Amino acid sequence: xxxxxxxxxxxxxxxxxxxxxxxxxxxxxxxxxxxxxxxxxxxxxxxxxxxxxxxxxxxxxxxxxxxxxxxxxxxxxxxxxxxxxxxxxxxxxxxxxxxxxxxxxxxxxxxxxxxxxxxxxxxxxxxxxxxxxxxxxxxxxxxxxxxxxxxxxxxxxxxxxxxxxxxxxxxxxxxxxxxxxxxxxxx
Numbered sequence: 001x002x003x004x005x006x007x008x009x010x011x012x013x014x015x016x017x018x019x020x021x022x023x024x025x026x027x028x029x030x031x032x033x034x035x036x037x038x039x040x041x042x043x044x045x046x047x048x049x050x051x052x053x054x055x056x057x058x059x060x061x062x063x064x065x066x067x068x069x070x071x072x073x074x075x076x077x078x079x080x081x082x083x084x085x086x087x088x089x090x091x092x093x094x095x096x097x098x099x100x101x102x103x104x105x106x107x108x109x110x111x112x113x114x115x116x117x118x119x120x121x122x123x124x125x126x127x128x129x130x131x132x133x134x135x136x137x138x139x140x141x142x143x144x145x146x147x148x149x150x151x152x153x154x155x156x157x158x159x160x161x162x163x164x165x166x167x168x169x170x171x172x173x174x175x176x177x178x179x180x181x182x183x184x185x186x187x
Contacts, residue, residue, distance in 0.1 A: 029150035
C-alpha cells in the first residue's frame with residue numbers, strides 16, 4: 001500500500017478530488033485536502049467529526065515518501081503542525097510550496113534539511129497559483145491524466161530556483177499578520 005493510500009485509510013485525506021496511480025509504478029498523486037488536526041470522535045461507533053484544521057487545495061505526489069507537497073494554510077503556525085505530523089513521511093529531497101494567508105512576503109525556510117517555499121495568498125487556488133509560479137499553462141498538460149499532470153508539475157521543479165529570501169521559520173511565525181482568508185459565495 002502506498003503512503004497516500006495509507007493516508008486515505010487513516011482518514012487523513014478530506015474532500016478528495018482524486019487519488020490515482022501515476023504512470024510511474026508505485027507513485028500516486030492526490031488532490032484535495034490534507035488533515036492537519038483531526039476532529040474528535042463523534043459517537044460510540046468511532047465516527048469522527050470533521051477535521052479541526054486542514055491544508056486546502058493540496059497537491060501530493062509520492063510512493064513510500066512524500067516527494068511533492070503544495071497546499072494552502074490559513075495561519076503560519078500550522079506550518080509547524082504540518083511538519084510535526086508528517087515529517088517522518090518527507091522524502092529527503094521533497095519539494096514543498098505552501099501558500100499562507102497570514103504572511104505578507106514570500107520566503108524560504110529550511111526545516112530538517114528540507115526547503116519550504118512560503119508564499120502569501122489570501123484568496124486563490126494552490127494549483128492555479130503554482131502554475132503561475134512555474135510559468136505553466138493548460139497546454140503543458142494536454143492529454144494527460146489527472147495523476148500524470150502532477151508528475152509533469154513535479155518535473156518542472158527540477159529547474160525551479162525561487163529567489164525569495166531564506167529566513168528562519170521562527171521569524172515567519174513572529175511576523176505573521178492577522179489577515180484572514182477571503183471567502184466568496186452566496187450572499
